[in-house]
Amino acid sequence: MEMKALGQPTHATHPHIINKGEITSLTTRSEYKHRRFVLIDQIKSHAKKMHMASNNHLIVVPASSTQYMSGKIPYNFRQNTDFLYLTGCLEPDCCFVTTIINEEFSTTLFTRETDKNAEKWDGPRTNHRDAADFFGVNQSLPINVLNDFIRGFVKYVANLIVWYNFVNPIQMHVHSIMENFMSDFGTTLTCENPTIFIQQMRLIKSPSEVALMRKTCRIASDAFIETIKCSSPGIIESQLNAKFDFECKIRGAENMAYPPIIAGGKRACIIHYSNNNQVLSKDDVVLMDGGCEYHGYCSDITRTWPVGGAFSPEQKSIYKIVYEANCELIDMCKSFPSLDALYERMLITVGVKLQHLGLLSRYETIKSVMKVAQQLCPHHCCHFLGMDVHDTPMIKRSIKMRPGMIITVEPGIYINEENTLFPKNYRGIGVRIEDDVLITETGPVVLSDFCPKDIEQIEKLASEFSKLPSGYI
Structure with a gap:
């Protein structure tokens, strides 16, 4: 029977994919x-x-x-x-x-x-x-x-x-x-x-599942790096989409985990933007939310970078807040909080940091600041991840974390053009940074850590401008 072709890959027919047993x-x-x-x-x-x-x-x-x-x-x-x-x-x-x-x-x-x-x-x-x-x-x-x-x-x-x-x-x-x-x-x-x-x-991943999750996150991280490097003024969002798809699949991913979001400029404030059909300009930041599926397991990563290679002062200040919130929430995972507790912390962190920046100085209480932060980031900052992107949806986000869980950590700030709470030069800025995190006894392990995210790394990568093949841009 071993040599017979079955309805799916086996060790006999696909030894490069399936090991014995x-x-x-x-x-x-x-x-x-x-x-x-x-x-x-x-x-x-x-x-x-x-x-x-x-x-x-x-x-x-x-x-x-x-x-x-x-x-x-x-x-x-x-x-x-x-x-x-x-x-x-x-x-x-x-x-x-x-x-x-x-x-x-x-x-x-x-x-x-x-x-x-x-x-x-x-x-x-x-x-x-x-x-x-x-x-x-x-x-x-x-x-x-x-x-x-x-x-x-x-x-x-x-x-x-x-x-x-x-x-x-x-x-x-x-x-x-x-x-x-x-x-x-x-x-x-x-x-x-x-x-x-x-x-x-399914909520608690076995060692084999963790290995598969490491692989899918590494594939997506490498694909992000190559996609960021080829972005430059004049490129179309759909071309970045195609680049990301190619880089994932050439590394062994079977499919995209979901239709990627590649949103330049003010479109980054549309949470589930998926048209991916606009031209990117040198002053835009582009928000890309993408992941791949590797042998049944999904990655889910978001990065935001400047198309022209450098953030404007306003873009950088908002990016810095989201970056610091991302790092703080990941560090908080050491104490095994619930996902809902992480979301509450994100609202406080984002709100207070916007206060310190002088953008929410009129709001005096933590509660009022959190309410504004909730308007700026209407989605939850975490969900379970695994065989599905929004994995195990029947499991409540109010339960405490346990070793073996894998979650996303994805704070964001989206200041749309109609938001009169903010000065005009801040409107139209959308930033999200999303990582995939394994919870362990000894602390959180960032499975998407190969994908750069601090400001210096992002600007350096976005400045490389490695071109797509001639004739495509």
Whole structure:
């Protein structure tokens, strides 16, 4: 079986990507099995703690389906990250099911049927006869028997608790099966959502996940350096977009983590600006928010730099405040605060420093200064990061940090042109500095540290003006 081409890279077919014993890059079969054991244990413990009426469980986690731009033209496929975290399976339209009867459990992976005609167009699929051994599950079956499997199980097992996310459907085929199933049997069943348990597991990164996060952050950091170096007056934002995309992918990233934001001048005050189609002038600062995806793990970095190679005095003073806030918040991570506590500290720091600069001198109380700072930076300064850019969204930002978490730290100041609180020469300045930070027992580790951010480094890099190929500018 090792030499057979499956529906995703293997050590036999892609030894430059997958090492022996791994299902996906750097992640072994045994780690995926361990994750499934932990989920099962957590669900059993929760059921016991909540005095649920049954020890019998059915856990259903679907894969994503391919999405299409139009007709038969697909978008790049991206797997449901909860499904990927538990299985390592990169194929669409599959489903992972765990059955638990008292203390005994069994894991089943449902895969697509072999289809010679479809495989002629789209490449090989992992046949269910190969999937059990490769992915380390107890058994694998064709996806077309999923409905019969679930209905057969409920007839065999009484007092069943069904774990499935009905709120956010991932795959419509599986969702239809589950809706019909609950319509027929729902009055005799209890239904719960397993997503929170999976996200709690994903919140703390394993050593292999940390290694993947280091790599994706290093790729994006190097890509930022090359992109900053090629920016010069007259370049179009979209050209920087293309440069960043190229530099990430030439280093091994499969995809961008999200559409990059490349906003010059006053456009930097538009938080999610994504048109990326304006010409940059020598007096502009450009804010670029970009990241890449490396074997399922995302980076998310923001840097702001002067297109002409040097900040104006006003640009430099605002940049300095954001830079100092960024450093202060990262240092604060030593004491394991919550993300919400970091946000509160950012508002105080930004507000007080603007006061010291003489721009908010009329505001006398910390509360009033924080209110202005909140208007200048309407987004939170931190979020969890991992397989998704805004990772584990069900986890509250009010919880205290723990070793193994990875977060972003991204203070910003955006003074739009209509903001009459500030002198005219400060209006239209937008600055954000975002780093990716691993929380450890001994202190925060900045995974994006290879990407320069202090004023001297940024100005030096932005002054290099290494050109794109002739004819592109």
